[in-house]
Amino acid sequence: MSGLAVEAHGLIKRFDGQRAVDGIDLAVPEGSITGVLGPNGAGKTTTLRMLLGIIEPDVGWRKVLGEEKPMRAAPRVGYLPEERGLYPSMKAADGIAFMGALRGLPLAEGRRRAVTLMEEAGLGEAITKPIRALSKGMAQTVQLLGTIVHKPKLLVLDEPFSGLDAINQQRLEGLIRAQVAEGATVLFSTHVIAHAERLCERIAIIARGGVRFDGTVAEARGRLPARVQLGTRHADGPWRAALPADTVADGRNFSFVLPAGGIEPVLEALIAGDAGIEALAIERPSLHEAFVELVGEPVPQPHLGMDSGAHAEEDAA
Structure with a gap:
């Protein structure tokens, strides 16, 4: 296949005789933001x-930026x-330059780029500060920034949002989008579905060591039907017969799966029966709901827009 930054087929990895990764296939298009989703211990890091x-x-085999090795x-x-x-003990800008040097970037050029990157990220006051003096989000x-200073074509980020507050999460999302705008491809893992829903064009859902879904966010959400939320002025009447059999009623509020024939026939019956429509909304399923449907287990969600904090992913079974 052409146009892929990363491709893999049939990857298997065992630890102590147990399969931590069990036959994973993956395709990451060039210039995309692709998320690898799954609960802790699913095999993402491995x-x-x-x-x-x-x-x-x-x-199994894999290819990265056209290289089989x-x-x-x-x-x-x-x-x-x-x-x-x-x-x-390193100064922040020196730490960024050092990470670039590990990828072949000359130190002097790395320092110059580090200063520019830090200023663009709103960290200009921290350029000469030792890393130990920085907050967790700043560090x-x-x-x-040290990961992007050498201008890579592929960024691989393992749980990049872990432990960040909402402001730093937003800053990081902006940096990721900026890299893609400059031609990079981003592959990142996360157990927080909201990040993938905001950032990703494609996702791979991993659970129990294998891929349970690989496709676009829209395709994942399309695995579940939309639901209709209806509020009426009257709680009962002949029009109730027009509501689908799966309707859940709570007083004058009703919820049901969007019928295959669309909402129009139901609306016609409601209007003809003088139900008195006061509210009507068609709600598409969230990525989290699709994840639960595909994997069969929920993922802990962050509170107040923040990541759930520090955690350790143990990929080995």
Whole structure:
């Protein structure tokens, strides 16, 4: 297949005789934002590490930026691991330059770019501060800037929003979109569905070591029917016979799955029967609802727009 930044087929990885990743196929189009979704322990981190060549699969193959040996593509890849790591005594700009140097960027050029990146990210006052003096959100932003300073063609981010407050999450989402606007491809893992719903064009849902869905966000949400929320002036009348059999009633409020023939026949019956329509809404399913339907288990949701905080993903079974 052409036009793919990352492709993989049949990836299997065992730890202590148990399959942590069980036959994963994945295709990431160039220039896209693709999310790998799943609960903690689903195999997301192990999958990303196999794609990058950090660990080898027991079975299967993968290709990154056209390279069958992913490490050959390393200078063109930016990788943000789940386990954050910065030298606390380094000045912030030097830390960014150092990360670029690991990908072949000259230190002097890395420092110049670091200053520009930090100023654009609103961190100009922290350029010469040691990393230990930065807040968690600022330090995480610095590490992300170190991941993009060498202008990679592919960004692989493992749980990049973990532990960030709502403001820093929004800043990070902006940085991700900016990279794609400049021609990069982004692949990131998350257990927080809201981030994928806002950012991603495509998603791969992983559960129990395998891919349960691979496609667009719209296709995932389309797995579930829309629901109609209806409010009427009257609680009863002959028009009630026009409501679908699955209707749930609560006084003068009704909820039912959008009929295959559309809402128009129901509306005609309601109007003819003088139901007195006071409210009508057609609600499309959320990605979280689609996830539960596809995987069979809910994912913990963040509160007040924030990530649920620190966590550790154990990919090995």
